[in-house]
Amino acid sequence: MQNKIFFLFLFTSFSLLSFNTSYAQCNPNDEVESWLSWGKSWENFAIDYFPISVEREMEVGDSLYLEMMKEQKLLKTHPKKQLLERVMNRLTPHVNRKGIVYRTHILDDDEMVNAFAIAGGHLFITSKMLNWVDSEDELAFVLSHEIAHVDDKHSVRKVQKILLGNQYFGEYGVMAANIELVLSQPLGQIDEYTADRLGAALMVKAGYDPRKGLKFFEKMAHFEEYNEIEKMMRSHPYSTERHNCLSDYMTNELNR
Ligand SMILES: [Zn+2]
Numbered sequence: 090m091q092n093k094i095f096f097l098f099l100f101t102s103f104s105l106l107s108f109n110t111s112y113a114q115c116n117p118n119d120e121v122e123s124w125l126s127w128g129k130s131w132e133n134f135a136i137d138y139f140p141i142s143v144e145r146e147m148e149v150g151d152s153l154y155l156e157m158m159k160e161q162k163l164l165k166t167h168p169k170k171q172l173l174e175r176v177m178n179r180l181t182p183h184v185n186r187k188g189i190v191y192r193t194h195i196l197d198d199d200e201m202v203n204a205f206a207i208a209g210g211h212l213f214i215t216s217k218m219l220n221w222v223d224s225e226d227e228l229a230f231v232l233s234h235e236i237a238h239v240d241d242k243h244s245v246r247k248v249q250k251i252l253l254g255n256q257y258f259g260e261y262g263v264m265a266a267n268i269e270l271v272l273s274q275p276l277g278q279i280d281e282y283t284a285d286r287l288g289a290a291l292m293v294k295a296g297y298d299p300r301k302g303l304k305f306f307e308k309m310a311h312f313e314e315y316n317e318i319e320k321m322m323r324s325h326p327y328s329t330e331r332h333n334c335l336s337d338y339m340t341n342e343l344n345r
Contacts (some may be wrong), residue, residue, distance in 0.1 A: 115282045115326075116332030127217055129279045136246045139253055143188040145247045150209015153248070154194075157207075162197040169219045169228075170195065176229045177212075183294040184240045191236065195219060202309070206235040207246040221308075226292070226301035233288035233295075234302075241287055243280040277324045286338050299339055306332035 141149075167173075173193055178318040181191050189210040196203075197216035206212045210236045222228045237242050291297035309328035327333075 101204075104126035115151065115330070115337070125279055133242075133246065134167045136249050136253070137242075139249065141245060141249055143186070146248075147189065147209040147250055149245075149252075150207055151194065153207050153209075155209045161213075164195040164197045164216055165194050167216060168218060168267055172225060173214070173219065173232075176225060176232055179295045179297070180229065180233050180291055184236060186240050186242075189239060191239070193232075204231050204311075206238045206244050208239070208248045212236070217314055219248075222305070224301060226298045226299050227305050229292050229295065229297040230288060230299065230305050230310055234290040235286040235288075237291060238280065238288035239289075241280075241283060241323050243284065278326045281325050281331065282334055285335050286342075288340060289335060289343060292342055293345075297336075298345075300345055302335055303332055303339075306335065316329075 151162060169337075173195070177191060178191055184191075191210040191212060194213065195214045196213055196215045199217050199220075201215050201217045202221050204214040204218050212232065214231065218231065219228075222231060232330070285302070289296055291301070292299040306328040310332065313327055313329075315329070326334075
């Protein structure tokens with residue numbers, strides 16, 4: 090019962106928090122940002138209260154992967170497949186959470202510049218994105234960002250929210266978790282900024298140049314038009330903002 094109350098509190102508090110604050114920024118001295126960071130830490134703490142093993146995470150990831158494969162088409166070959174594998178082999182020895190086996194999949198999609206990761210270490214990259222990156226370092230930026238989402242548990246916490254919702258509230262819990270995921274876009278944006286920073290740090294450990302990440306955002310920014318309302322709804326912050334945050338982080342923390 091105690092767990093039930095705790096979980097209901099989790100859902101409601103963060104939904105309200107997301108409404109009260111409009112969007113995430115990367116400046117920790119900003120008032121909005123410090124509230125959001127507090128909310129995010131609380132959310133993470135609450136989810137981690139019900140831990141999930143690496144083995145279970147990989148099982149869940151494999152089921153999600155199989156589910157996705159019903160609708161997605163993968164490419165077995167690609168001119169940059171070897172490059173992709175080389176970058177992964179350089180990055181993955183430097184992750185924090187051991188035991189996760191990273192697997193990359195090339196989605197047959199020549200329209201969307203996109204990459205994403207799911208729990209358990211499945212990384213997806215569209216053929217358009219693979220063609221679009223200009224250098225090995227730029228590809229390393231994309232992949233290290235996705236690895237960071239897995240390594241820092243962003244991906245698995247999303248799954249845990251739904252699993253916990255189902256466990257404690259049945260169908261209502263699943264619905265609440267889905268609604269909460271939609272409502273918590275600013276918290277999602279915090280994960281994006283975090284993955285940018287952790288990804289850049291991972292690149293340095295693997296001997297890549299994280300400044301190529303800035304070039305990546307400059308290219309991406311050409312496709313985006315800034316809109317204050319849309320900003321609240323976006324799962325990802327605008328590329329210009331990510332560029333500026335990453336640039337600050339690299340200058341101040343990574344000395345680059
Ligand atoms: Zn991301």
